[in-house]
Amino acid sequence: MTxxxxxxxxxxxxxxxxxxxxxxxxxxxxxxxVRQAFYVQDAFGLGERFVxxxxxxxxxxxxxxxxxxGVTALFSLLVAAGAMGLALLLAVLADRVLHGAKLYRVLLTxxxxxxxxxxxLLWLFMFDPVLGVLTHALAVFGVHWDAQLDxxxxxxxxxxxxxxxxxxxxxxxxxxxxxMIPASLLEAAAIDGAGPFRRFFGITLPLLSPTAFFLLVxxxxxxxxxxxxxxxxxxLGGPGGATRTLVYKLYEDGFVGRDLGGSxxxxxxxxxxxGVLTFIxxxxxxxxxxx
Amino acid sequence: xxxxxxxxxxxxxxLLIIGVVIFGLPLWLALTASTHSAADLQxxxxxxxxxxxxxxxxxxxxxxxxxxxxVSALRLLGNSLVMxxxxxxxxxxxxLLAAYAIVFFRFPCRTLCFWLIFVTLMxxxxxxxxxxxxxxxxxxxxxxxxxxxxxxxxxxxATFLLRQCFLSLPSELFEAARLDGAGPLRFxxxxxxxxxxxxxxxxxxxxxxxxWNQYLWPLLAANSPDHATAVISLKNLVQSTDxxxxxxxxxxxxxxxxxxxxxxxxxxxxxxxxxLTDAEK
Numbered sequence: 078m079t080x081x082x083x084x085x086x087x088x089x090x091x092x093x094x095x096x097x098x099x100x101x102x103x104x105x106x107x108x109x110x111v112r113q114a115f116y117v118q119d120a121f122g123l124g125e126r127f128v129x130x131x132x133x134x135x136x137x138x139x140x141x142x143x144x145x146x147g148v149t150a151l152f153s154l155l156v157a158a159g160a161m162g163l164a165l166l167l168a169v170l171a172d173r174v175l176h177g178a179k180l181y182r183v184l185l186t187x188x189x190x191x192x193x194x195x196x197x198l199l200w201l202f203m204f205d206p207v208l209g210v211l212t213h214a215l216a217v218f219g220v221h222w223d224a225q226l227d228x229x230x231x232x233x234x235x236x237x238x239x240x241x242x243x244x245x246x247x248x249x250x251x252x253x254x255x256x257m258i259p260a261s262l263l264e265a266a267a268i269d270g271a272g273p274f275r276r277f278f279g280i281t282l283p284l285l286s287p288t289a290f291f292l293l294v295x296x297x298x299x300x301x302x303x304x305x306x307x308x309x310x311x312x313l314g315g316p317g318g319a320t321r322t323l324v325y326k327l328y329e330d331g332f333v334g335r336d337l338g339g340s341x342x343x344x345x346x347x348x349x350x351x352g353v354l355t356f357i358x359x360x361x362x363x364x365x366x367x368x
Numbered sequence: 369x370x371x372x373x374x375x376x377x378x379x380x381x382x383l384l385i386i387g388v389v390i391f392g393l394p395l396w397l398a399l400t401a402s403t404h405s406a407a408d409l410q411x412x413x414x415x416x417x418x419x420x421x422x423x424x425x426x427x428x429x430x431x432x433x434x435x436x437x438x439v440s441a442l443r444l445l446g447n448s449l450v451m452x453x454x455x456x457x458x459x460x461x462x463x464l465l466a467a468y469a470i471v472f473f474r475f476p477c478r479t480l481c482f483w484l485i486f487v488t489l490m491x492x493x494x495x496x497x498x499x500x501x502x503x504x505x506x507x508x509x510x511x512x513x514x515x516x517x518x519x520x521x522x523x524x525x526a527t528f529l530l531r532q533c534f535l536s537l538p539s540e541l542f543e544a545a546r547l548d549g550a551g552p553l554r555f556x557x558x559x560x561x562x563x564x565x566x567x568x569x570x571x572x573x574x575x576x577x578x579x580w581n582q583y584l585w586p587l588l589a590a591n592s593p594d595h596a597t598a599v600i601s602l603k604n605l606v607q608s609t610d611x612x613x614x615x616x617x618x619x620x621x622x623x624x625x626x627x628x629x630x631x632x633x634x635x636x637x638x639x640x641x642x643x644l645t646d647a648e649k
Contacts (some may be wrong), residue, residue, distance in 0.1 A: 080474045081552050089467035092481055094462040095527065102487050102500065102522035167387050170380050177381075183634055184388045186641075192581035192599045192628035195622055198606060199394035202401070208414045208615060210397060241391065246644070250373035253645050273376075302494045306583035310603050324494050328584065331498040340498050347495045355490040 107348070113341035125217030132342035142343070144318055145326040149301065152236060152322060157296040159240035161289065164247030169277070171248075172255040182252070189245040191239075197307035200238035224312060231312045235320050238307050243299055247292050254288040255281065287361070294358045298351065323347060377458030378420050395626070402426070402620035425620045435614070436604040436623075437593045441624055445515075447590070448580055448597040449628070454517040456572050463526035463570075468556055470527075471534040472542070481529075489524045501588055509589075516589045520582060521556050526571055532569045534560065570643030573636045577629045598625040 081087070083131030114132050116125040136142050171181045188196070201210045204224055212222045224231045258281060266276050305324045308314060314321035314329065321329070327347065377505050397414050403422030404415055437444075469475075470482050492499055500519050501510075508514030537560070561568075586597050602625065603616040603648040633640050 080472050082474065084473060084552060085475065087552055088469040088473035088475045089479075091465040091473075095466035095485060096481065097525075098462060098518060098522045099485055099488055101503065102519040103491075103496075104484075106496040106499035106503050106519075107491070109502065110496050113499065163387075167384065170384050170387075173380050174384065179637075181384050181388065182641075183637055185384075185391060186637070187630050187633055188391060188635040189640075189644075190577050190581075191626055192583065192629075194581075194583045194599050194602060195626055198618065198622055199398055201399060201606065202414065202615060202619065205414070205615070207412070207612060208401070208409060210393075210414050213413050223562070241394070244391070249641055249644050253641070298490070302492050305494065306599075309583070309587075310606065313607070324584075326496075328497065332501075332588070335462055337498065344495050344498065348491060351490050351495065361465055 096125055110341045110344040110348070113337055114345045116338055118337045128338070132338040133346075136339055136342045136346065141318070141326070145321050145323050148232070148318070148320065149322045152232070152239075152304065152320075153297040153300040155236045156239045156243055156300050157293050159236070160243040160296060161251075163240065164244050164251050165285075165289075167244075168248050168251035168255055169281070171252060178270065184195050186245045188242050189249070191242055192306065193242060193303045194306035194310045196238045196242040197235065197310040200234060200241065203313045204234055209286055226316055228316055231316055231319050232342075234311055235304060235307050238311070239290070239300065239304055243296060246299075247296070250288050250292055251285065254285050256317050290361055294354055297354060301347070325351075395623075397618040398622050401615055402617075402623055404616055406614055406616050421616065422620075425616050426624070427626065429617060430432065434601060434604065435617075437596060437601055439593045439596065441598070441621060443594075443640075444596055444598040444601045445585070445628075447595055448599065448625075450513055451516050451582065451586065451597055452576050452579035452628075454513060455520050455582075456575035458517055459521045459523075459526050459575050460568060460571055462521065463524075463530055466527050467530035467534055468560065471474060471531055472552070472555070485524045485527050487524075488522060489528060493519050493532055497584065497588070500585075504589060511590060511592050511595055513595065516586050516595065519589075520579065520585060526575065529567065529571060530564065533564050537563060555623075566639065566642070569636065570639040571642075573632060573640045574643040576632055580629045 115127060115129060117128045118125045121163060167185055171178060174181065203209050204222060206212060206223060215222050222230060224234045262280055264275055266280055273277060302324055305328065308320050308322065308325050312320040314325050327340055327343045330336045330343065400415050400418050401409060402425055404419035405421040431440060433440055466485060470478060502573055504510055504515045504519060541559060545559055581599060583599055587600050590596050602618065602621055605621060606613045
């Protein structure tokens with residue numbers, strides 16, 4: 078692309094607002110996180126003391142941190158499996174229909190517009206001990222539902238709410254992916270005598286694998302960050318930390334517990350985790366492009 | 369397509385309808401519950417059909433201060449609107465200018481600038497939440513709209529997307545405009561903006577929903593009810609009471625909170641799908 082050459086100040090004027098916002102509200106706090114991760118504040122926030130890697134050591138050796146890590150990993154896995162499985166099924170179906178395809182698309186994508194906090198609330202209502210439709214349905218099968226007491230049920234509640242919300246995001250991408258598959262390819266396979274299942278597992282699924290990989294990473298990022306709101310509106314991290322994810326713990330330690338050094342060390346670890354995820358994402362996408 | 373089996377069409381529709389119903393059920397039950405009185409709702413199971421208290425419940429929310437917060441739902445929805453529009457328009461404005469500079473100008477450190485912005489792509493405000501609060505407090509912006517909006521604008525998604533969009537414009541266009549003597553601002557206004565209308569609309573949809581649905585940051589940045597948003601007000605209705613939550617109000621507020629972004633997504637479906645798939649590429 079050719080460019081405007083005789084303007085040396087204009088580009089800086091154009092860039093200034095974005096650079097200023099990014100510098101003040103991204104790099105400054107991020108640098109502050111890294112710096113504070115090496116210090117310990119006294120109880121009144123008046124002084125601080127350099128402690129080297131002690132904060133990291135403390136975080137990485139505390140069972141609470143690894144518990145939160147495990148909860149986050151399990152949570153991600155369940156949401157990715159549930160949301161991607163459902164989305165793939167519905168996208169394949171929606172891709173098949175000739176009539177009403179647009180209507181189905183709208184009716185299956187609207188949950189994307191629902192805030193994670195609201196998703197949590199809607200499912201809290203479905204599982205309410207007194208009113209909940211699903212509580213009553215489960216009682217018929219002899220299951221006593223109380224997400225406030227049962228750790229497994231608490232996790233199930235936030236997982237279901239997250240799958241419900243995240244399905245629509247996955248659906249949009251799977252449907253777009255399916256529509257990119259050339260019809261001639263499927264037609265050729267059909268002429269060669271491949272049945273619908275053979276065509277799905279032999280052609281459609283392999284061609285969708287880059288989309289699926291991308292979604293796997295995006296679902297993990299969703300669980301890492303967005304589910305804070307879902308948890309804070311339903312289980313508050315409990316019972317007994319069963320739904321305390323890494324970000325929920327970071328919030329509790331930083332704002333409720335006022336442990337500045339510890340929460341900063343957790344921030345830095347999170348940045349590294351997201352950095353690794355981004356790196357994997359880009360490496361994979363690059364390979365796909367080169368293919 | 370010849371290989372289709374018409375016999376399966378009926379089954380496909382049936383399964384899709386089941387999917388639509390399952391995904392719609394939570395919202396439907398919230399809608400019906402919001403039209404019943406508190407006394408009605410204490411009788412056991414959430415009603416599947418409407419009651420006659422709908423107007424009363426919604427009127428109470430919109431006209432009276434909310435229990436535990438002291439401001440009405442109207443105020444909360446207004447705050448959400450200011451925040452969502454501020455984030456969507458603010459992000460598009462600064463990203464548009466930055467992407468324009470990066471694509472159409474040569475200047476020292478151009479690549480460095482791009483990377484400085486690009487690094488912010490995947491790191492949401494949640495990872496640096498504590499120091500961000502410190503920075504915003506230092507500027508005295510806690511409990512202001514600016515404080516709620518600015519930290520959420522500091523990310524590269526929109527810049528990245530607009531850069532891709534500008535790079536795809538034909539370079540003949542640029543040369544023709546130069547021959548006609550168009551300067552940078554003329555070129556932006558008369559050529560680049562009209563040609564990127566669809567992308568801008570798509571970005572707006574995604575950013576509006578993103579802004580409207582924010583939770584953790586406004587929870588911290590708006591620590592008085594005057595600036596609280598609709599999304600963060602919901603917890604007050606459900607979690608703070610020792611007794612049974614007033615579900616008729618909580619569900620009504622849920623509906624009010626969900627309506628604006630859902631309307632945007634349904635009305636602008638075409639832009640939404642495009643915005644979502646483009647933004648992540």
